[in-house]
Amino acid sequence: MTGLTLAAVAPTAPIGAQRSLGACVRYTLLHDLRSPAHILAPGVLVAVSCMACRNGVLSRGRRRLRWTARAAVQLCAESPMRSPMTPEVAEKALAALGAAEKLALCTENLALALHLRESFQRLASLAKIASTDLLADLAVYEAFFQATETSGAQAHQQPSEEAEVWGSGSSFLAQEAWLEPLLGQNNNSRHNNNNNNSKEPGNREAVMASAAKEGVRLFRISSDGGEEEAAEAALHFHQHGFAVLQDVLSGDKLAALQQLSAQLVRIAVCTEPSGNRGKRRYTLGRTTVVGAGLSLADSPAVCSMLQEVWKSEDFSVQCTGGDFSLPGAEAQDLHADVPGREIADQLYASSQPGISFLDLPTPVVKVYFAMVDLDEQTGPPRFVRGSHLRTAREDVPPRELGEPPSVRAFCTAGSAIVMDQRVWHGGTCNVSQLARPMLSVHYAGPRYSEDVLKDGGTIPFFGTPYWCYHRGAVPTERLESLSSRGQELCRHLTREAARATPGRCSSCACLVSCGRDALPSIGRPAGPWLCLACWAKQRDSFGQ
Known part of the structure; x- marks a missing residue:
């Protein structure tokens, strides 16, 4: 019996039968999460709970029904992100929650009414990104991820232990606690008092204290793009190869991007359960095709700093991407996001004799946007200061020879890490119970041109993923939904381009x-x- 069938019969059933119906609906919710029909059942459960209160059902039974209703409402608020939610389903779900809230108020169940109101608001925020455009973009993204971020050889291997634990749909859905901060939830005890939610002053202060102890400076550029702060951040970037900008994202914009990152994490893990960049570590790949993520491109703080980095406003978005780690991810080896020296010489032309492509002034910059707090538990990226100035002459030393000193870029959710792609860096261990996603935007400087790309020499595979615009990834209608500055920045990503x-x-x-x-x-x-x-x-x- 589905949630919709139960919804039809529950309001008119006798009180005794309503308890059994409530149990059935709860079972349906817990075991049939992939059906969009179940989203209407919580309203019925709340009605059952309210009628039980009104008719004086025994206290024990009333409490059980009320608990069932609360659990169902919680699932209602979370489940649209577990399976795609169409605008039509979102509208019906919001109507069901609204009706349930009114019923709770009629029976003076104020605590339940408040819980429903919070669930309604959360679901409403999810519905904002539940559009046919987003669903289409996510389908395109999933196809790209399967084709470009997994290997044919891996596809024919026997399932690993990791895949058996995390790969099945039901097993993965059971691990939704990984994504709670991204969905606006908060449960301290579940995460050993580490909720990674910057709205909590204590955790925010702890992250900032860790950055200070590590010797990592956190820059704050005012909303009007303060020139002095931007210039200081740019100078730090040129000296060290990276800079951290605090509170670049906040409020509804951060919440929407966190929810989007949860969608991307789910697709990646279900496609490649073991990780595609090491154990439980992932690159998100070609997120450029997801138009909702392009809202990151015109961040005033980031653009102000980049204008100081290049002393020009004539820079553009090359592509978007990101990466994430899951609980238990191990430390990543140091690396640079450019090919090695011998490969670079085959790939890139240089108009100046004796000067390689890797010697050029900051041709491309990657900006990571933290979706959760990057603290001792989730594992911030680490950087070797000044190493971007060495990449053209030195290879990144392998781990067995000893790592050079590095610093960890601790920062709060909504912060941006601006990095020269030549700087030596690597992820650190994720010892939390949470996924740690970072979305990224790659910006090409005013002097960069794809004309420097050769045909790839004897290693043509490296010619495609490095330094290329994701041309054609963004339909014109997605581009037109951006701000005028965002449209200008993303001009090379359209079909026309x-x-x-x-x-x-x-x-x-x-x-x-x-x-x-x-x-x-x-x-x-x-x-x-x-x-x-x-x-x-x-x-x-x-x-x-």
Whole structure:
């Protein structure tokens, strides 16, 4: 019996039967989370609870029904993020919660009414991003993740122990505690008093104290883009290879992006349960196709600093991405987000004799936006100060030779870490009970041009993921939803910028939309274009 069937019969059933119906609905909610129909059941459960109170049901039974109703409402608020929520389902769910709140008020159940109001507000915020555009973008993203962020060899291996534990749908859904801060929930005892919610003054102060102890300066650039603070942050960036900007995101914008990151985490973990960058560690890949994430691009604080970094407003967004770690993730080796020196010489041209591409002044900058507090438990990234100035002449030393001194970039949720992609850095252990996602935006400087890219030499695979604009990833209608500054920054990401209209895969001749379900042939940024399946085959052929 589904939640909707129960919804039809519960209000008219005898009080005794309502208890059994309530138990049935609760079972349905707990065991059928993938059906959108269950979202209407919490309103029925609340009605059952209120009628039980009105008719003087025994105290013990009333408490049990009331607890069941509260648990159902909690699931109602969370579940839309577990399975895709259409605008129609969101509208019905909000109506059900609103009606249930009125019933609770009629029976003077004020505590339950307050709980319903909080759930209503949370669900309303989720509904804002439950649009057909978002659902379409997430479907495109999932296809890209499967094609580009997993390997063909891994796909044919036996499931690992990690996959067996985290990979099945029911097992993964049981680990929703990982995502609670991203969904606006708070439960201190569940996380050993580490809720990673910057709204709590104590945790915020602890994170800031950790940064001070580590010797990491936190810059605060005023909302009007204060030039003096931005200039200081830019100077620090040039000296050390990174800078941390505090409170870049807050309020509803941060909440919406946290909820979006929860969606991306779910897709990545369900697709590659063991991790694609080490044990329980992930890169999110081509998030550029998800238009909701492009709202990060025009952050006033970040743009003010980048203007000081490049002494120009003529920079642009190259792509978006991100990464995350799950509880139990181990420390990541130090690395730079550029290919090694010998590879770089084959990939990139330089107009100046004796000067390599890696010597150029900050050609591309990556900005990480922290979705949770980066503290001792969740594991902030670590940086080797000044190493960006060494990458053109030195390789990152392997772990067995001893790591150079580094500092951890502790910061609160909503902060931004601005880094030169040549700086040596690596993730640290996640010993919390939470997922630690960071969304990222890559900005290309005014002097950068893809014309420096060669054909990839003898290693063409490296020509595609590094330093290329994600042309065609953003439909025009998504671009038009951004601010005027955001539209200008993302101008190279549209279909028009791809210089290719929807056509056919150059290998299998299937219909494709360049940048949305097709990629340029590896090592040839200008094309020809391949569908994702053919692109993955081409990539795998280089490893044979």
